[in-house]
Amino acid sequence: MRWNKISDAVIRxxxxxxxxxxxxxxxxxxxxxxxxxxxxKAGVGSALVRKDLAWFGEFGKQGVGYEVGFLxxxxxxxxxxxxxxPVALVGVGSLGIALTRYHLKRFEEDxxxxxxxxxxxxIDPKKIGTIAEGIPVFSISEAATKVxxxxxxxxxxxxxxxxxxxxxxxxxxAGIKGILNFAPIKLKVxxxxxxxxxxxxxxxxxxxxxx
Amino acid sequence: MRWNKISDAVIRxxxxxxxxxxxxxxxxxxxxxxxxxxxxKAGVGSALVRKDLAWFGEFGKQGVGYEVGFLxxxxxxxxxxxxxxPVALVGVGSLGIALTRYHLKRFEEDxxxxxxxxxxxxIDPKKIGTIAEGIPVFSISEAATKVxxxxxxxxxxxxxxxxxxxxxxxxxxAGIKGILNFAPIKLKVxxxxxxxxxxxxxxxxxxxxxx
DNA sequence: TAGATTGTTAATCGATTAACAATC
DNA sequence: TAGATTGTTAATCGATTAACAATC
Numbered sequence: 305m306r307w308n309k310i311s312d313a314v315i316r317x318x319x320x321x322x323x324x325x326x327x328x329x330x331x332x333x334x335x336x337x338x339x340x341x342x343x344x345k346a347g348v349g350s351a352l353v354r355k356d357l358a359w360f361g362e363f364g365k366q367g368v369g370y371e372v373g374f375l376x377x378x379x380x381x382x383x384x385x386x387x388x389x390p391v392a393l394v395g396v397g398s399l400g401i402a403l404t405r406y407h408l409k410r411f412e413e414d415x416x417x418x419x420x421x422x423x424x425x426x427i428d429p430k431k432i433g434t435i436a437e438g439i440p441v442f443s444i445s446e447a448a449t450k451v452x453x454x455x456x457x458x459x460x461x462x463x464x465x466x467x468x469x470x471x472x473x474x475x476x477x478a479g480i481k482g483i484l485n486f487a488p489i490k491l492k493v494x495x496x497x498x499x500x501x502x503x504x505x506x507x508x509x510x511x512x513x514x515x
Numbered sequence: 516m517r518w519n520k521i522s523d524a525v526i527r528x529x530x531x532x533x534x535x536x537x538x539x540x541x542x543x544x545x546x547x548x549x550x551x552x553x554x555x556k557a558g559v560g561s562a563l564v565r566k567d568l569a570w571f572g573e574f575g576k577q578g579v580g581y582e583v584g585f586l587x588x589x590x591x592x593x594x595x596x597x598x599x600x601p602v603a604l605v606g607v608g609s610l611g612i613a614l615t616r617y618h619l620k621r622f623e624e625d626x627x628x629x630x631x632x633x634x635x636x637x638i639d640p641k642k643i644g645t646i647a648e649g650i651p652v653f654s655i656s657e658a659a660t661k662v663x664x665x666x667x668x669x670x671x672x673x674x675x676x677x678x679x680x681x682x683x684x685x686x687x688x689a690g691i692k693g694i695l696n697f698a699p700i701k702l703k704v705x706x707x708x709x710x711x712x713x714x715x716x717x718x719x720x721x722x723x724x725x726x
Numbered sequence: 727t728a729g730a731t732t733g734t735t736a737a738t739c740g741a742t743t744a745a746c747a748a749t750c
Numbered sequence: 751t752a753g754a755t756t757g758t759t760a761a762t763c764g765a766t767t768a769a770c771a772a773t774c
Contacts, residue, residue: 319720404612482722509530511693
């Protein structure tokens, strides 16, 4: 990476900060923010905010704080969100469709959300070749071709648990770098592939503990 | 709680272990599992598996391992999943509907997923009073009544960001204990309320860093 | 100048891992 | 009995917080 081995705990908070800065620049004309305020809005201590940002540069001014627009821009660059990132989704079921709609809405509304959904994949012949929510549905057998053609480097997997590992393998072989996995299964992937888990059932079960 | 102050990091792994044990008892007739194997399938070190479980009791036998069925049962009890837990969802948009379908499927297929969706809520008069996916849609103004009547103690919030905090407030006042929040906003809640964040856009943005 | 807030170092806190005696 | 694996303690590792000199 461009900065050597910054902890994932740090990276996870950057989108949180970015979200706060986006809100600020849309909803207010506030031009400066302190680490204290930014932390409060993001749910993070102010010292940690400063430490996180300091990994990437000196973005603030002593006695003043951080410039909202500038910091927002820097965070976008760090997260590669200053360019449009093509993303695909596999599994055109009701969850897949809903995620796609939600994604499209987010892409329209939120200027920093530069992840563009460009392709859908499924195995159902009835779905392949159709257009869903304005996005073409391809066969999973076309993965390698389409990943290259459309420059896709991230996929969301929204297929049943049984198929998820196989789908992951196919797309990893096709050359993608990141997976957001909605299936209730622990994917086995090579070290260089990053996986985000988005199985909301796990989270619900965790919350049940505290009832 | 029944065990005093066990770290949330521990609690988060329990549903992971439970998922592995569920698979095992459905797909194989394996009756014993070692902390090593359980850890491998859950993506956790074996020492940590033993330490996590040891917080709640002595569930294993030296030289033998853990009984799959027994441990599964114990984990269910610990997570309160040995009883049906009534859950509601707020926001009957396409995301809400998809989550509901997914939830219902999961509830049918997965014996340990004892979280039952019993009510939907929305503000749209056209939706209120209807039945979606077999579940009645109530007005958010009925929250207090329905939460008591149906014994709801967890809600999933799938409304736009602008409305999420207000919805959270209403349901917290109605007496719920846990929130699974799909809206892209940091909810402010009292200490005793537990919130799970399920904004998949944040996770996608994180993954973008590693491209 | 006086007040505020950064960037950074040192101190603390918590979580994971290693190791091993106990024992099935 | 010999081999395996637990439960648990001690060691390590990493992440967060406190504190403060530098400086806007």
